[in-house]
């Protein structure tokens with residue numbers, strides 16, 4: 001490295017002599033004051049780095065960027081002057097930006113999730129980015145299991161996406177057996193699919209959105225489910241567990257800690273108000289009995305009515321994902337030619353017409369599929385917005401005007417636009433002004449990505465390890 005720096009110094013000197021008349025920046029010397037706040041742009045200096053004083057600070061920073069974080073960190077021990085230069089936040093932001101994880105997501109996690117639960121409504125004290133870099137590098141990583149009610153997503157927190165998906169309803173075992181044994185069977189299956197020993201890693205697990213009432217019975221049911229999850233995992237010798245509800249995780253994935261999370265799930269749709277990472281059960285969680293399974297079922301019914309033959313439900317699901325959408329104006333769409341085709345491997349070419357938008361329409365008009373559910377998606381969300389408004393939990397009402405969608409079905413093209421349009425029709429301007437509907441941040445994997453953000457936060461490795469050694473207790477608990 002010294003050789004490398006020497007070479008750069010030599011070339012800087014050469015440049016200095018040839019460009020001395022044209023470039024003033026290369027003639028600038030710098031020295032360092034111990035009181036200075038260090039940045040790429042401003043280094044006010046009084047002590048010296050010796051020979052290196054002759055290199056302009058921006059070139060110096062370029063050199064450090066080229067050296068990389070490991071080498072740069074070693075330079076800290078040279079002297080105070082070097083330490084000050086190398087500790088520069090901009091330099092470590094640069095290193096962090098060049099890691100695999102997107103910078104904005106990492107910044108959100110470090111500024112909002114570092115304090116753990118309960119989340120503070122004010123941002124936690126930010127450490128220097130050099131410290132954050134060092135601590136994140138030491139986080140051992142975790143196994144993430146997002147057990148959706150239809151599909152489970154599992155994988156490593158250090159990876160960009162889940163390493164696998166499994167049909168949850170198949171893996172849970174006998175539906176008659178008690179929750180504890182079903183959970184234990186389910187988690188054991190996930191670990192064996194990942195080919196890891198449960199005892200080798202901390203685990204972040206999502207808890208399904210269920211029993212959302214504010215009554216004692218609902219609270220007890222939530223607590224029992226949570227306890228069954230912990231017992232099942234600790235009995236498998238998992239060293240530490242972080243169990244958080246799916247809705248909060250999906251909201252984190254959108255880089256938000258407050259807002260309304262709308263999860264269009266496998267069996268049902270839930271509208272969950274969340275303030276500072278906490279579900280507002282008192283305000284009320286809305287739910288409707290329409291989910292992905294109903295959409296697939298309704299498309300199958302329509303295809304059968306048109307004598308379109310298929311041999312498996314997988315074909316119907318594929319056509320739903322490839323050809324279906326939600327119309328912004330349903331009546332207008334009925335008058336259009338909307339025919340489109342898709343070739344399903346092995347099964348052949350399928351052509352859908354009105355089925356393309358009638359399928360998704362049951363989210364807004366469940367009755368067209370003969371469903372008795374009273375409310376459509378827009379009505380359920382509007383009720384939740386009204387309740388948030390009436391509850392007056394904060395002087396500033398903007399927290400509930402961000403509506404984040406989650407779940408695979410929310411990926412249907414047109415859902416965002418239609419929901420936004422219907423909400424403006426249903427709600428008075430005092431509530432609807434400023435609302436924003438955000439598409440699922442990571443498709444069907446939103447909750448998994450929210451868990452990933454938490455698992456890699458620079459503070460998260462300290463607590464789990466300590467807790468696991470002492471009590472095998474919980475780190476976070478956000479039911």
Ligand SMILES: Nc1ncnc2c1ncn2[C@@H]1O[C@H](COP(=O)(O)OP(=O)(O)OP(=O)(O)O)[C@@H](O)[C@H]1O
Pocket residue numbers: 147148149150151152208263264265266267268292293296317320321322406407408409410411412444
């Ligand atoms: N791009 C897409 N368009 C439409 N539907 C999709 C798309 N991607 C996935 N889906 C559907 O989403 C469904 C699975 O959704 P998801 O993985 O969110 O369920 P889940 O997490 O098991 O449900 P829950 O939230 O109830 O636990 C499947 O029926 C799948 O067909």
